[in-house]
Amino acid sequence: MADTLNATVRENLGSRNSRRLRNTSQIPAVLYGHGQESVSLSIPESEILAVIRHGAKLVDVTGAVKDSALIQQVQWDALGSDVLHLDLLRVSKDEAVTITVAVHLRGEAPGTKEGGVLDHARHEIELECRADSIPEPLEITVNELHVGQSITVGQLELPDGVTLLTDPDLVLVQCVEAAVEADDEDEVPGVGGVEPEVIGRKTEEDEGEE
């Protein structure tokens, strides 16, 4: 069942009014799509945070406006702690939508015990599916991943009725050999150390040639 957002129509627009709205634990939002006029809304912050926590993509908007909508964009503040604004796209439940779904790893790769490091190269993939059958975050088992092996996007098992939009040849997760990194701090740059080359400055050799 889709999560519900209880919305009220927002009359006072603009950044100043939006800031005042956020101070009352309401988040400004906009609902658009399907060729209809866009509506400015305000939604309780707690409901939005709950929807984000559940990872829901499709929501039922109730209250002043009744519609089903896809969460198109969530705007966060610079520190990533507060939601600033929500974009909602009107969708009908049998409509095909393009969404981004997270990919989680499950299990333990044997390659990590062979001196390898697991590189989760792609955390999200793009899919097309019906709005009412948006899949949960996908899981992939890495129990048979040895050093030098990889799993591509095309190897993911997708639910029925879901089309993959991301390039299937892209590497999703791979087990690579751990890079040997020096743990010592031998040289301090600057005083007595090397300095970077200055772009455009002629070196002594160049001057000698001229």
Added chain:
Amino acid sequence: MALMPKRVKHRKSQRGRIKGSATRGNKVVFGDFGLQALQGGWVKAQTIEAGRVAAQQYIRGEGRLYVRMFPHRSITSTPLETRMGKGKGEPEAWVATVKPGTIMYELGGVTEEQAKVCFARLAHKMPIRVRFIRRRPA
């Protein structure tokens, strides 16, 4: 060796001011967990390296550490007991300019508990206030 640029346009720069919060490099992109700056400041190349070593020694090749900042800026200083004048000093260190919100390090392939302990060790080395954050859901 501590980090520094290979080529620079100018050897020395003016001090400048750190205004506002980070609007780029403020999301966990490569790993699952991150260490986020809550203050602005300069982080020396040696400090970045010390943090990397502290984290690397804890995870011991189990997970993967990503360093998300780079010391692009040189810091100059004049030697002790030098008379006033005679121009700007010589580059002494390289620093990364960090704004509040910048993700300084990321960690992937470890559990949340391991990442928290690892970043706690790393945070002790940092000259600014930092916090632990998770990757934002898709």
